[in-house]
Amino acid sequence: MISEGSSFIKGMLLGGLFCAVVTLLGNFSTGHQSTTDHHHHHIQVPSKEELLKLPEPKRIELSQSIRVYCAILVQPRELSYWAAVKETWSKHCDKAEFYSPENVKVFHSVNLDTKDKWLMLRNALKHAYANGKGYSWYFVALPSTFAIIENLKFFLLNKDPGQPFYIGHTVKSGELEYAELEGGLVLSVEALRRLVGVFSDSVKCPEQGSVLWKLTEEKELAVCLKYTGVFAENAEDSEGKEIFNTKSVNTLIKEALAEKPQEVVNGCCSDVAITFHGQSPNHMQVLMYGVYRLRPYGHTFHDSLVFLPPVDSDND
């Protein structure tokens, strides 16, 4: 009787211990998992301290020397978005080139003569590299993306374009980390040089894409770049917020309203966001107003770079 009782108690104690250990391990492993999920490469905007160390003439020189070539991949049926991009943010690129799959009468574009998205991307980048002498950075976007080029330049300020950079809103798919095209992606001239080099390798980077199964063009890009030793990196501001966004401001605010109702604006988006995706053409005009014009009187930012408004433009 006593031995049974003591067995029971021993069992209970062991059972309790077992449960505790399992739960702890469970939490630990999920905790660990969440950090490995988040194990992207993160690059941040330059810090205030870094910028203050730069002397004034150097800052002015940098403001002028960072030159961005924008490659925008359009589809003829997206004419209203194309028009919106032409009238809005693309005016702030040092050069904006539109790449289309066929000849379009309405707007000037580079005709890539193919409907295949991966081939379009390849040829657009080849063309950009060949024609973009003197540009240190290449920004690839869709017409449904809205970009703030000044913030892109600010982000790139302390990065050496002679190094391979491939940056955007990154996502991991199995072992492959890639930048989503919708959020815009940026390549340094060195990364583009390597990419154009591997284009001629039909084993590593074939024109028809991956042999086993068809990947999206953004993934194919990541695969090819990986072969040249260039890996996707995620960008964030000094508070760790995403600056390349694959969602619209509307969606991000809606999500913040649902998830963090006490700190919607602070919790939502970066002050120096570079891209948003999915804004209507009309809302792109609102964004031009919101970014480049609307502000509260009496506040000054002592920024370390100076960017002038583009000529012949009245919505910024």
Add this chain to the structure above:
Amino acid sequence: MAALSSRCCFSLGFLVGTCTLYFFLTQVWFERKFSLQLDSQVPSMAGQWGGENQSWRVEGSALISLRYPHLQGKDSRVADQLYKKVRILCWVMTGPDNLETKARHVKATWSRHCNIVIFMSSREDPDFPTVGLGTKEGRDQLYWKTIRAFQYVEQHHSHQADWFLKADDDTFVVVDNLRWILSNYTPDEPIYFGKRFKPYTKQGYMSGGAGYVLSREALRRFVEGFRTKACTHTTSVEDLALGQCLEKMGVLAGDSRDSIHRETFHPFVPEHHLTMKFAKSFWYWNYCYYPIVEGPQCCSDLAVSFHYVDAELMHMLEYYTYHLRAYGYQYRYQPSLPEGVEPDSARTEHSPLGTERDAPGNGSSKL
């Protein structure tokens, strides 16, 4: 046999122990998580006004800001000075059914930049808080609510502010820009500003939805008008009726446009003003006192208000106004400082593209 039964007891004990501890752990953690959630979702509403850097106090139903809400990374010396020089009391027209859906978002966004904000409803709500005006609800009550609200403000707060803004719970206001407009006038002048409409009056009247702001003297005269019965409740069309009363009491309808004559108070959302072509038959063409400009020049960079703004757009506009910007960008429109305001630190002002440098309302305020 004995070994078997003790093994059974052991297994039973093991099971019991596991289950007991499991339930215990989940209860404890559940409670902890639940109370955390509770904390983060239902804090006192009044306690959240202003955010981290704001200090304020509650006086009855009024939320009174004690110092300018500073935002990170900005040099706000000029805004600070205007905050002290041009004190604005904002009262927001709302109702019991709109507190959660509309007024709450006003409270979380632009109203934090007022010196004082009061939410006016037909019924008192001590938690939000709102003043109870003792009227009914509905469009036909708008002028009654307005009259009672201004009377309340004049009675309780006329010495605490210089200017008195009325806004709806779907109006978005950039209070700093309102201070800039008003900095060229004094609260002792009988004058009021808003989106100026022309019909039915000699000098025009201000659109209700776009918000309008009265000087302290204008407020005094409005309340006086009702006391002496020079003004009465003539119609429920609140903005027109108010305009007619003010005209009677010798209050001037001011020009709220910026120094290059762009509108600052807007009766629609930014998207409409910036991108839409209004149909020629639309009433708006016949109502606007000043010529309508379509496209980007419809709206001043230093806009004061927009109307028909829903909850989502309210937060978006707060983000666009106070947060999102283009780093290093030199604005095209760089108006000069109002008189009596010290510039911010060392940086010399430069106008790279020959931008306007006049003070607001220059020349057109004297009618």
